[in-house]
Amino acid sequence: MASFPKKLIEVALPLSEINAASSREKSIRHGHPSTLHLWWARRPLAAARAVIFAQMVDDPSEYVDVLLSDPPKKRAASAEMKRRKAKDPNSSSSDQQLLEEIAAELERERLFDLIKELVKWENTNNAKLLEQANAEIWQSWRRTCAQNADHPRASELFDRNKLPAFHDPFAGGGALPLEAQRLGLEAHASDLNPVAVLINKAMIEIPPMFAGQPPVNPMSQSEQMIVPRTWSGAQGLAEDVRYYGEWMRDEAHRRIGHLYPKIEITQEMVQERPDLEPYVGQELTIIAWLWARTVKSPNPAYRDIDVPLAYTFMLSTKKGKETYVEPVINGKEYSFKVKVGVPPDLERAKRGTKLSRGANFECLLSGVPIDGDYIKQEGQAHRMGSRMMAIVAEGHRGRVYLMPEGRSENSAQETNPNWKPENSLVGKCRDQLPLYGMETFADLFTSRQLTALTTFSDLIGEAIVRIKHDAIASGREDDGQPLRDNATGATAYAQAVGLYLAFVVDKCADYWSLISSWSASRQTIRNTFGRQAIPMTWNYAEANPFCGSTGNWLAMIKWVFKCINAFPSTTRGISTQADAHSQGLSNAKIISTDPPYYDNIGYADLSDFFYVWLRPVLKSVFPELFNTLAVPKSAELVATLHRHKSKPAAEKFFMDGMTEALERLAKQSHFGYPVTVYYAYKQAETKENSGMSSTGWETFLGAVINAGFTVTGTWPMRTELSNRMVGMGTNALASSVVLVCQLRSHSAPIVTRREMLKILRAKLPKALLLLQAGNIAPVDLAQAAIGPGMKIYSRYAWSASLSEKYSGDLSGPTYRNPSNMIINGDRLTSATCINCSSGTSGDSRKIRKNPKFHIALLGRQPKKFLLACLALTVLFA
Numbered sequence: 001m002a003s004f005p006k007k008l009i010e011v012a013l014p015l016s017e018i019n020a021a022s023s024r025e026k027s028i029r030h031g032h033p034s035t036l037h038l039w040w041a042r043r044p045l046a047a048a049r050a051v052i053f054a055q056m057v058d059d060p061s062e063y064v065d066v067l068l069s070d071p072p073k074k075r076a077a078s079a080e081m082k083r084r085k086a087k088d089p090n091s092s093s094s095d096q097q098l099l100e101e102i103a104a105e106l107e108r109e110r111l112f113d114l115i116k117e118l119v120k121w122e123n124t125n126n127a128k129l130l131e132q133a134n135a136e137i138w139q140s141w142r143r144t145c146a147q148n149a150d151h152p153r154a155s156e157l158f159d160r161n162k163l164p165a166f167h168d169p170f171a172g173g174g175a176l177p178l179e180a181q182r183l184g185l186e187a188h189a190s191d192l193n194p195v196a197v198l199i200n201k202a203m204i205e206i207p208p209m210f211a212g213q214p215p216v217n218p219m220s221q222s223e224q225m226i227v228p229r230t231w232s233g234a235q236g237l238a239e240d241v242r243y244y245g246e247w248m249r250d251e252a253h254r255r256i257g258h259l260y261p262k263i264e265i266t267q268e269m270v271q272e273r274p275d276l277e278p279y280v281g282q283e284l285t286i287i288a289w290l291w292a293r294t295v296k297s298p299n300p301a302y303r304d305i306d307v308p309l310a311y312t313f314m315l316s317t318k319k320g321k322e323t324y325v326e327p328v329i330n331g332k333e334y335s336f337k338v339k340v341g342v343p344p345d346l347e348r349a350k351r352g353t354k355l356s357r358g359a360n361f362e363c364l365l366s367g368v369p370i371d372g373d374y375i376k377q378e379g380q381a382h383r384m385g386s387r388m389m390a391i392v393a394e395g396h397r398g399r400v401y402l403m404p405e406g407r408s409e410n411s412a413q414e415t416n417p418n419w420k421p422e423n424s425l426v427g428k429c430r431d432q433l434p435l436y437g438m439e440t441f442a443d444l445f446t447s448r449q450l451t452a453l454t455t456f457s458d459l460i461g462e463a464i465v466r467i468k469h470d471a472i473a474s475g476r477e478d479d480g481q482p483l484r485d486n487a488t489g490a491t492a493y494a495q496a497v498g499l500y501l502a503f504v505v506d507k508c509a510d511y512w513s514l515i516s517s518w519s520a521s522r523q524t525i526r527n528t529f530g531r532q533a534i535p536m537t538w539n540y541a542e543a544n545p546f547c548g549s550t551g552n553w554l555a556m557i558k559w560v561f562k563c564i565n566a567f568p569s570t571t572r573g574i575s576t577q578a579d580a581h582s583q584g585l586s587n588a589k590i591i592s593t594d595p596p597y598y599d600n601i602g603y604a605d606l607s608d609f610f611y612v613w614l615r616p617v618l619k620s621v622f623p624e625l626f627n628t629l630a631v632p633k634s635a636e637l638v639a640t641l642h643r644h645k646s647k648p649a650a651e652k653f654f655m656d657g658m659t660e661a662l663e664r665l666a667k668q669s670h671f672g673y674p675v676t677v678y679y680a681y682k683q684a685e686t687k688e689n690s691g692m693s694s695t696g697w698e699t700f701l702g703a704v705i706n707a708g709f710t711v712t713g714t715w716p717m718r719t720e721l722s723n724r725m726v727g728m729g730t731n732a733l734a735s736s737v738v739l740v741c742q743l744r745s746h747s748a749p750i751v752t753r754r755e756m757l758k759i760l761r762a763k764l765p766k767a768l769l770l771l772q773a774g775n776i777a778p779v780d781l782a783q784a785a786i787g788p789g790m791k792i793y794s795r796y797a798w799s800a801s802l803s804e805k806y807s808g809d810l811s812g813p814t815y816r817n818p819s820n821m822i823i824n825g826d827r828l829t830s831a832t833c834i835n836c837s838s839g840t841s842g843d844s845r846k847i848r849k850n851p852k853f854h855i856a857l858l859g860r861q862p863k864k865f866l867l868a869c870l871a872l873t874v875l876f877a
């Protein structure tokens, strides 16, 4: 008989410390995977690390005998027992019971202390601490193996010398597999989306393949001859990405540097701007050209004039450094001056030519309103243009804002890219842009931006050839085998470096688009994906790839360099493209996963933005990942209206697909461990004290239960940021929940709705009291209360889980007993006719008599019931 110790995550977690570390992580950039490549709604590493660790280690109540056989531990427990008994002499527990409880508590505290250290960002690569965590995981594993030594599949499933591997079938930005790898597990990541698969390759697969190897570039090679050094982890790989990235920059500058002229500060400029005096005669490097989109004025008197749609005239709002654009009107003409200081009419300068929310502006020349419909009409007729408003240049100590000049405006126009991404915008990317005539990804970039991106992309191919040559020269083996075959020779290495360089192009695309705008408060360029959509922007900032400030190529190289350096690169990692509906990779693995959240993020639609740039560069390296023109969409598990046409169809697709995907996890995962599943809320779903009732959440919970899981714990996590850091003690709700799930037992009792409500009423108050005694912040209580509720609810077999298995003709000899129908060993309690939808609830005689009745409970009723249970839970809380 298999025996599995309860895991720490099923009992307790130091939640506040995990939440605080997770929230803090959002403001950390250097070396964080979020700076390797953008992915939407990444889980914080701190939460991922803590959850996987607590999922892998036993709860101390499982090994009190071991604890009490350790003299110092026993002494500590006895002392604490004496203290408690003195305080409460009438305690009903026996001495032995109390001693065991205390020993477990003290041990839990020790594990908590370890987790509290483990989640700190500073300790991400603290080898000593990670070793300690890994040793705890091994100890628990060996205990499990010992307990299951006589299991029929012991040699396969309980090998005391080999930890089970980890798998995340919705790996996305890779936080969970990365943390599993950091904790010493072999990490498998899969995702439907090729961009996510590549991100995971870059994070967990490639670094260990080349770990410990020195860089191959000639400069490092000659330095190595003079001062030999060792290269640990992926440092050598990182160094080559930096070197060849710099080579690309120099080469690109040779080819297209003329498109980014410097600006000379003349005496004439100083007359109007005395602050420019220190720069006279100098040529300043431009950081960005700031543009406003234009349309023809709707005022017939100015019909031939392109007027600006400027959502602000402020360039810098930094206290003491305020700078703004002042339009100068001269009859039918206008120009922009840049002024330093607080504008006399601050409100006007702040709002530019905008009148109100949305696309409502005024004509700069005549004051006539320009409404949204008119702008859309102009956009769709391709009459939308742009006008430069200002230039930002690199000063001695900070930014210098200058008025536009002819040379700058011309160089922006005088280029023709040799390629552009003609893919149509689809789904989430179409929310706003097509309304203004932007239909393809090429429309999101200026000619100069397209030229820069294609130049850098083309250079990656050349860099790969160069790297291979240098690798061979440095003594690497040249087996000619590609990276996709897990080779590690010169060819594969060159391709690996090429992959990171392609990510740098993607990072640049995010900052070098028409959607990127200038942040006057931070004085930096905002990226395209400030949120999980592509919004229309009215002012945009065109970055200079060759400057030394915000948005330049070398800065992007540096971000990627730092990330590679920080990857654990220890145990093996494998990243594969697989559909979670049908994947077979989870077999006997530890599962922690973060599936898509109903209709929250259209990953496949959004990631086309990056795919179109990656494909030309990497399709020869990973042909299978790039065999479609765009990211595959139809199997993506999101409840999107645009793909499924109606709300019920979208909900059904999500419910069925998620159930199937979770069922695969329930069946395949290593049965000695619980499965942990994240669910994150949209902001709108987390109204305070709402109990988080929403279609997405209910559908998701329904899928978890229908997949055959029992929820054995739920942990509210405050892992998302809206506009500010969510600190401990603030009145902000948890933004995601981690469900701890176990496969429901075959012998789970079957109950009716009435019975279930009775059970909930009887058991919930005690379960909630226990919860309140735990370390849950009061504000999180309503959400956390779902846990005990679900724990009770999901312990029972629901007809819902029978429905799929047994839908079919029910006439026949098996279904004899009308009051207690047994089908393949399960008792049937109710059914619905799938033809006429009439309920039979419990009347199995009717079912038996009518061969058309099928068991089809999967749909509405269980969900309604689940809702009732949730409501009841919240009520009790």
Ligand SMILES: C[S@@+](CC[C@H](N)C(=O)[O-])C[C@H]1O[C@@H](n2cnc3c(N)ncnc32)[C@H](O)[C@@H]1O
Pocket: 039, 040, 041, 042, 043, 044, 169, 170, 171, 172, 173, 174, 175, 176, 190, 191, 192, 193, 196, 578, 579, 580, 581, 593, 594, 595, 596, 597, 603, 604, 635, 636, 637, 638
């Ligand atoms: C919430 S994200 C995972 C985020 C990840 N945990 C992180 O930290 O970045 C969900 C992922 O599920 C993937 N996905 C959606 N449908 C899928 C399917 N049918 N099979 C596999 N992956 C799918 C999406 O591409 C997305 O990357």
